[in-house]
Amino acid sequence: MDDRVLLVTGASRGLGAATARLAAASGFKVALVAREAGSVAPLAAELGEDRALALGADVGDWPAIAAAVEETVRRFGRLDAAFANAGIGVGTSFFGDDDPDPRAWEPMVRTNVLGAAYTARAALPALRETAGHLLITGSVAGRYIRNASLYSVTKWAVTGMAGAIREEAVSTGVRVTLINPGMADTDILSDEQRKKPNLHPDDVARAALYALQQPPSVDVNEILVRPTGQVL
Numbered sequence: 001m002d003d004r005v006l007l008v009t010g011a012s013r014g015l016g017a018a019t020a021r022l023a024a025a026s027g028f029k030v031a032l033v034a035r036e037a038g039s040v041a042p043l044a045a046e047l048g049e050d051r052a053l054a055l056g057a058d059v060g061d062w063p064a065i066a067a068a069v070e071e072t073v074r075r076f077g078r079l080d081a082a083f084a085n086a087g088i089g090v091g092t093s094f095f096g097d098d099d100p101d102p103r104a105w106e107p108m109v110r111t112n113v114l115g116a117a118y119t120a121r122a123a124l125p126a127l128r129e130t131a132g133h134l135l136i137t138g139s140v141a142g143r144y145i146r147n148a149s150l151y152s153v154t155k156w157a158v159t160g161m162a163g164a165i166r167e168e169a170v171s172t173g174v175r176v177t178l179i180n181p182g183m184a185d186t187d188i189l190s191d192e193q194r195k196k197p198n199l200h201p202d203d204v205a206r207a208a209l210y211a212l213q214q215p216p217s218v219d220v221n222e223i224l225v226r227p228t229g230q231v232l
Contacts, residue, residue: 010086018201031072059115082123093148112154131173182226
């Protein structure tokens with residue numbers, strides 16, 4: 001496994017950083033993508049600059065994420081897996097009572113939906129060369145209706161996206177896994193949500209590595225993992 005290369009978006013903290021650390025410990029070389037390269041530079045140094053690459057790219061900017069994938073392949077010679085993990089949450093409701101300007105939705109939709117699609121589009125040609133693996137961070141909110149939540153809508157879109165890519169990938173050898181975490185202790189959570197049962201980022205990272213460590217004959221389509229005690 002020492003030659004396998006994994007690109008992770010949203011790698012500066014939370015699920016992305018936890019997955020990058022666990023993947024590196026499992027023998028992967030890792031490309032760490034965040035909006036600013038400086039925010040992932042300390043993690044790259046921690047993991048070893050011969051095995052980790054810090055890259056700055058907004059996943060909602062096609063030229064930027066395409067360049068990040070190209071630089072990963074240039075640096076490491078291949079790409080075996082990509083984790084389209086970057087995401088943000090905005091609580092603005094549809095009625096808008098006591099909520100901010102609905103234009104706050106725009107960066108969330110761009111990051112969560114278009115950003116995942118751009119990451120996939122940038123990575124899939126390289127993944128086809130290695131019969132590689134695409135992982136996408138969805139959410140339990142992309143499987144169950146959430147009241148007043150466009151965030152939930154973006155994750156329903158990601159659920160459909162993973163299925164559409166999986167169908168297109170048939171006969172290429174590329175596998176696609178949708179990781180659906182329940183409530184997880186990340187920056188997206190509100191103070192009220194932090195009082196409820198939560199997953200640790202490492203819990204989700206282990207789910208991602210489980211999928212990545214399966215033999216080529218096994219395509220783990222979807223993993224849904226929630227903290228014990230979470231209610232819908």
